[in-house]
Every structure is written in structure tokens, then in C-alpha cells.
Amino acid sequence: MPLHREETIPVSQQGTGGGEALPAVQPLPLARHDVDRPSLATAYCQRVEMLVATLSATCRKTPVQEIESSIAASLRQVVEALACDCGMLAEFSGAPATLRVHSWWGVPEVAAPPMSEASLSTAFPWYARQLQQGNMVCWSRLDEVPAEASAETQHWQSLGLQSLLAIPFTVAGGVVYMLSLATFHAPYSWSEALLGRLRLLGELFVQVLLRQRSHEQLEQHRQFETLLAEISAVCAKVPANDVDQAINDGLRRVVEYLGIERSTLLEFSADQTELYVIHSYAVPGIPPHIRAHAVQHELPWYTSTLRRGEIVRFRRLDELPEEALCEKQLGKRVGIKSCLLIPVAMSGAPLWVIGFGAFRTEVDWPAEWIPRLRLLGELFANALMRKRAEEALRRLWHELAHGARVAMLGELTASLAHELNQPLAAILSNAQAAQRFLARETPALVEVQEALTDIVADNRRAGQLIQQLCRLGSPPALERVPLNMNTLVQQVVQLVWSEAIEHQVKLTLELVPVLPVVYGDRLQLQQVLLNLMLNAFEAMRQTTDQRRELVVRTAYQDAAVTVALQDTGRGVDETTLQRMFTAFFTTKAKGMGLGLAVSRSIIAAHGGRLWALPNTDQGITVCLTLPLGKEATA
Amino acid sequence: MNQAEVQVLVVDDDVSFRRAVERLLASVGLSAATFASAQEFLQYELPAGPACLLLDVRMPEISGLELQELLTTTSHHMPIIFLTGYGTIPMSVRAMKAGAVDFLQKPCDDQVLLEAVYHALERAQQAWHTHTEQCTLHDRLETLTPREREVLALVVTGMLNKQIADALGMSEKTVKVHRARLMQKMQAASLAELVRMTDKVDH
Numbered sequence: 001m002p003l004h005r006e007e008t009i010p011v012s013q014q015g016t017g018g019g020e021a022l023p024a025v026q027p028l029p030l031a032r033h034d035v036d037r038p039s040l041a042t043a044y045c046q047r048v049e050m051l052v053a054t055l056s057a058t059c060r061k062t063p064v065q066e067i068e069s070s071i072a073a074s075l076r077q078v079v080e081a082l083a084c085d086c087g088m089l090a091e092f093s094g095a096p097a098t099l100r101v102h103s104w105w106g107v108p109e110v111a112a113p114p115m116s117e118a119s120l121s122t123a124f125p126w127y128a129r130q131l132q133q134g135n136m137v138c139w140s141r142l143d144e145v146p147a148e149a150s151a152e153t154q155h156w157q158s159l160g161l162q163s164l165l166a167i168p169f170t171v172a173g174g175v176v177y178m179l180s181l182a183t184f185h186a187p188y189s190w191s192e193a194l195l196g197r198l199r200l201l202g203e204l205f206v207q208v209l210l211r212q213r214s215h216e217q218l219e220q221h222r223q224f225e226t227l228l229a230e231i232s233a234v235c236a237k238v239p240a241n242d243v244d245q246a247i248n249d250g251l252r253r254v255v256e257y258l259g260i261e262r263s264t265l266l267e268f269s270a271d272q273t274e275l276y277v278i279h280s281y282a283v284p285g286i287p288p289h290i291r292a293h294a295v296q297h298e299l300p301w302y303t304s305t306l307r308r309g310e311i312v313r314f315r316r317l318d319e320l321p322e323e324a325l326c327e328k329q330l331g332k333r334v335g336i337k338s339c340l341l342i343p344v345a346m347s348g349a350p351l352w353v354i355g356f357g358a359f360r361t362e363v364d365w366p367a368e369w370i371p372r373l374r375l376l377g378e379l380f381a382n383a384l385m386r387k388r389a390e391e392a393l394r395r396l397w398h399e400l401a402h403g404a405r406v407a408m409l410g411e412l413t414a415s416l417a418h419e420l421n422q423p424l425a426a427i428l429s430n431a432q433a434a435q436r437f438l439a440r441e442t443p444a445l446v447e448v449q450e451a452l453t454d455i456v457a458d459n460r461r462a463g464q465l466i467q468q469l470c471r472l473g474s475p476p477a478l479e480r481v482p483l484n485m486n487t488l489v490q491q492v493v494q495l496v497w498s499e500a501i502e503h504q505v506k507l508t509l510e511l512v513p514v515l516p517v518v519y520g521d522r523l524q525l526q527q528v529l530l531n532l533m534l535n536a537f538e539a540m541r542q543t544t545d546q547r548r549e550l551v552v553r554t555a556y557q558d559a560a561v562t563v564a565l566q567d568t569g570r571g572v573d574e575t576t577l578q579r580m581f582t583a584f585f586t587t588k589a590k591g592m593g594l595g596l597a598v599s600r601s602i603i604a605a606h607g608g609r610l611w612a613l614p615n616t617d618q619g620i621t622v623c624l625t626l627p628l629g630k631e632a633t634a
Numbered sequence: 635m636n637q638a639e640v641q642v643l644v645v646d647d648d649v650s651f652r653r654a655v656e657r658l659l660a661s662v663g664l665s666a667a668t669f670a671s672a673q674e675f676l677q678y679e680l681p682a683g684p685a686c687l688l689l690d691v692r693m694p695e696i697s698g699l700e701l702q703e704l705l706t707t708t709s710h711h712m713p714i715i716f717l718t719g720y721g722t723i724p725m726s727v728r729a730m731k732a733g734a735v736d737f738l739q740k741p742c743d744d745q746v747l748l749e750a751v752y753h754a755l756e757r758a759q760q761a762w763h764t765h766t767e768q769c770t771l772h773d774r775l776e777t778l779t780p781r782e783r784e785v786l787a788l789v790v791t792g793m794l795n796k797q798i799a800d801a802l803g804m805s806e807k808t809v810k811v812h813r814a815r816l817m818q819k820m821q822a823a824s825l826a827e828l829v830r831m832t833d834k835v836d837h
Contacts, residue, residue, distance in 0.1 A: 417719065418692060418719035419719075421719035421740050421741060422648045422650070422651055422719060422740070423650065424740070424741045425651055425654070425717075425719070425740035425741035425742070426648070426650040426651040426653070426654040426741075427654075427741070428654075428741040428742070428743070428744075429651070429654035429655055429657070429658045429741070429744065429747070430653075430654040430657060430658075432658060432661075432743070432744035433654065433657040433658035433660070433661040433744070434661075436658070436661035436662060436744070437661050444661075447657065447660070447661070450657070451654075451657055454650060454653055454654060454657075457650065458650050458654075461650075498692065498719070500694070501647075501692050501693065501694050501697075502692065504695075504697075506694065506695065507694075
């Protein structure tokens, strides 16, 4: 404590206003003159009593945020009331003991001690020991300091300390508080009566400090709970696509909250042999874990401990057992100080691990953190599992959609063969006609030219048809491209033209001449149209009525493109109308009942709607709408 | 075969196939009339000369097979060659039973198609010849008086004039006059020819 002394006032000169009761809220005037010792001591005792009374009356009511300033003010009052030079309220803990100053006040001539944490045991080993053992240190003049405190004596002498009183207060949890008073201007006699009252005062201070501390802890808990609640809310409702981002954010916020440097989410493989990094966040300057990196070889002891469902927790690397050799070496290399790894179980077995690392300061990982951090791991794991389930479902739908499409093409094979045959037949006849024209004595070149032109056109037509088929039969690959629904309708009609003839259906198109583009997956939308047209044919096949007509209309209004398919089928009842779009509902003899369900999910994924209405006379009209300009809908 | 007189009628809903077939037929000097649908064909005044029909099975509204049925009921016996993108046995059996001369699968080789067309046209021509001959004979028969027809009916059975006279209650001389007149009207040079003529008409 680098305290300097410029002015020395002898003890005998100190005094007060003769035991008058001064209000404790105001600094007591220094009374350093003409007071005889006993009356002075009595006066000091009275002043301390006053302070104790005032403090005990107010300390419970003092708002937590004012505790700090209230203690500082009281400390000043004590110093002034007792005509000392400085007073300090501090906390020291651990081995070696570290001192943390809570509050200090001194006369202007005395320099303040450093407020940061300082190691007490290096410079003051005896002093620290005494206080930690709960022994008061009290000397009125330097020569009263015992011989064993030679180091302290030297230090105190160099600081100019003339007397010192330090009362320790041990509270639960091994933390020791200390109230100390010191003089620099002269030796000071600490009477027993005064010591008793100061102890009382010190206890009051400690109570107030403890109250502040418990409030801080409470506040810290509250913040932690708030953080968890926020992360929990985000994880519960975040769309599947944003789960990864939400987890990264959560890991970052926890790191920032705990004041550590890294947090990581890991996952065990299904057979629990491997442990993978799923997400990792680290503050700048600290290496995060690499995503998808398997750690079981680098960290075998951690892996096996976690697999058993046990927590890994250390403040210092050397707390790890000998078996954790790899972990110690790696820890040393990366410079980790403290680490906490919590296994997170899902239906019994630990499937996930949430880990925290401190690189700059040692962290105790209090026991009360663990259930909360485990909960955090569970939140992340749940969100990830939800995301995976959604992805699996989407994949399943894609495969289902693909399957349904391929099955539809299978049903269409005969018609498509016919449709392909037409251009092929024309090409063959044209080519052979051309050969014959060429073989004439005078080759008929104009005819040959015309035949060739037609051959090229038919070849293109066949090519386009094959391309359509290949596309429809190819595996699902979602793409968003600008599409004209008129073109799409025409392409699909080309595919079902023969099928319509086969079903004796008169297929009419009523397309609006100009249609704005919609963004969507060409393949999927073609599949929907194909499905709806084949359904209409099927519905009309079952009718005995001679009239079999399908009218396909396109329209555009309210920022949406509509395609309506009006058939003259046997129609459906209200129940069927409600249920026809649900999976596995079918009125067909053969058929899975997936076509319309798949179609509806496709249209919904495009931000559109698919529904059916009964016609006034006969059959139903199936409508689909697609919004305009939704380039980014998922 | 006089090709200028014959005609091939093509009914197919596919415009490029119609053009191609028309071109192929033209390359061998055959003239064709093409129709996009059965309805269009039915509105057309059928040619007087021998003709055959190239007919697509699968067409919107009225299919090839339905058109064949319609033609049968309207007693228009035109040889039909069916064309189909994918032929099925029941379909071709049904067509052949109803009198189709051929059932071809698209795409088909020019040799096959043209042979079928020639074959059909030959049949058409034969039928046309028979038909025209019958018409001529029928016209000549129309010129006969009732008495002459009676005489004709008995002459062709090989009865002698005397027997005919007895049977019809007229003199043998009158029979001779009728006989000479009807031979002249029917433009028959001999009794044998007259018999053949009446066979054709009855047929």
C-alpha cells in the first residue's frame, strides 16, 4: 500500500467536540485538539455507536445500487470520527490470497491503494495468514508488530504506517472480509471498547456487502434465465433454415454472458463411437472448433467420460487426471485454462455435448450453472432435431413427388409413345419421299427441299418431347426460374394430347394472351398440371355422359396467376371435395391417392393455393393460383 | 392401272404426317386429298373414280374405327388402310373384320405403305370396274319393256323360243322379235354374253 505521509499529528492533539452526538449522515468534524485520552476514547466509542445505529437503521432500506456509495460515505465517517487517516473495506479469498478492495477512504494526504485485485500473500504473508485464520491484526506503533512479521514490518515502515487495525470477518464459502483502519500521522491506540464497536460496525458493512453480493448473484441468475428464455424462444420458432444461425447466435451470447472465450456444440454419432463438432463460437483471437470435425481421437478421455454421461469440468488443466494425457497436451498447446463439457441426453443416451472453454482467466464453473447450460444444450439439440426432421420430411416429399411423377409418366407411356411416333412417322415418310424425288431421272429438288424442311421441324418436335420427358423423369432438383404458365400449360397438353384422344376428351385451351411471369420450379409445376389433367380425364372416363370436355383457362388478377381446369366429370360430393387433397385419399380403383396431396404441397411451397369447386352443371373446376414475383419463396 | 383416275384419301389429325404422306404419294405420282379429321372427311364429296382411304386410328372426337363404321352404313365400300402409332391386336382384328385391307403401324416404311396403297387401289379399281359395269347393264336393263324382261328372264335359263312362247302365251314369232330387240338393247353379241351380263347384274 503506497501510502505517503506529509503531515504528522500526535495522538494527544486529537480530539472531538466532547462526546456530542453528531448525525452519522454527516462527516464528523475532526477534533484533534485538547481532549484527554479517556474522554476521547469514550467520544470515539460513542461516535462509532452512532454510526452503527444509523447504518443498521438505513442499511436494509438502502437500494442495492446505492450500497456502494453508502458504504463509501460511512467509511469516510468512521475515519473522520476516529481521526484516523484511512479506512478500507476489502475482500480476500483463495490461496494465495488475493485482495479485492471494496471501498476505501483516506485523508487527502494519503494516496489511495490500487483498486484492482492484488496478491496479498507475496508482500504480506504473515498478515494474510492471520486474517485468513480469522485473527485480528492490531498494532498502535510499529514496534508492536511481532518479529515473525518482518516482511510486513519492512513494508509498513517504508509506507510510513504508524498504526494499523485490521478486523477479519469470515463468512460462508471461505470468503473473508476485512475492515481496516490506519494512521500515518502518528501512532494510535486502539482501545478494547473501540475494537468491539468497530467489529460491530464491520459486521454491519459485511452484511450490507453480502446483501449486495446476493443481489448481484440474483441479478446474474435473472439475466442468465432471461438469456435462456430468449434463446429458447428463438430455437422453438426459428424456421428450419435458420436453426444453424440461431445456434451460433446462442453460443455467442452465452460466451459473452459468461465472459469466457469459446462454446461448442458437439454430437455423438449414432453408435456413439464418434464425437463431431456441430457448431462452435469463439471470440476473436481464439480458434473455434472446426465444424464437422471428429474429436474422439484427439480427446479420447473426454469422449469416453462424456459417453458415460459424466461431466468434464476443470478450473485448471492440471486438475485433469493422468489418463487425460492427450487432453492435457492439446489443452496446453491451444492455451485453454478452464473447461466445462456437459453431455446432453436424448431419450436416455448422451447424444450431444455442450462445451465451454476459458482461455484468458480461470473459471470455476459453479454447480448452479450446469443445469442451465445443459438446458441450453437441450434447446440447441431440439432445434437441430426439428430442423433435421423438417429436412427429412421435405426430402421425403420430394422423393414422393418424384415417385408420383415417374408413376404418372408410366401411366402415360402408351400415349407418349404415340405422341413420339407421329413426328418419327412423318420424318420417315418425308425422307423416303425425298429419296424417291432424288432418284427420278430429273430430280425434283423443290420437293426434296420441302421434305427436308419438314424433317427438321419434326425432328425438333420429337426432340422437345423427349426433353420434356427426360426432365419429368429426372430426380428432383428445386429451382426457381421465371415461368409463363401459358407455355407450361401448352407443354403439358402436348404430353397428354394422345391420352385425351384415348379418353375421348375434347381438350380446349382458353389462355389469356399476355401473362406475367411467376417464379417457380418448372418440373414441379408441370407435374401438378399433368396430374390435374390426368385426374380430369380419369373423372370423365367414369362418366356415362357423352360429353367429355376439359377446358384449361389461364387468368391474371390480384397479383396472382390462376390456372383453372374445368371438367365435365361425374363431380364429387362435399366430403370428397374437402378430402381430395389429403394424402392417401383416392376414389380411383388403382392409385395411391398421392397425386393431389403432392400437388397441393408443391403449390403451397410456391406460395400459392390449390382448390376445387363444383361446377353448376356438371363436373368440377380445379384452380391453382401462384403469386407473382416471388423469387425467393422457399 | 390408270393412275390419273385414282385417288388416295388421307385422314390424320397430325398435320406433318399428312404432309409427309401426301409428299410420299406424290413422289410415286399418286394424287392425294388430306383431311384433318373424320368430320372434315365426311363433308367432302367423295370422288367418282376409284379411291382408297388411309385412316389414322386415334383421332379426337371421331376415331378411325368409328369412321369405318359410318362408311359401312352409308354403303360406301372404299378399301381402308389403317395407320396407328401403336397398334393393338384387338383393334386391328376389329378393323380387318369390318373390311380393312391393311393395318399398318407408324412409322412405316415407304415400300410397305405404297404396296398397301397399290393393293388397295387395285381393289378399288376392280370394285369400281364392277360397279361401273353393273351400272351400264342396269341402265340397259332399264331400257327393256316389261315383256322383253320377261322374255330375257326365260332366255337366260336356256329355254327355247317355242318353250318361252308356250310359257308366256305368245307366238313363237313374237318371242323371236322380243329376243332380237333385247339382245340389241343389252348389246349382247351372243346368248353366252347375255347370260354373263345378267349374272353380273344379279350379283
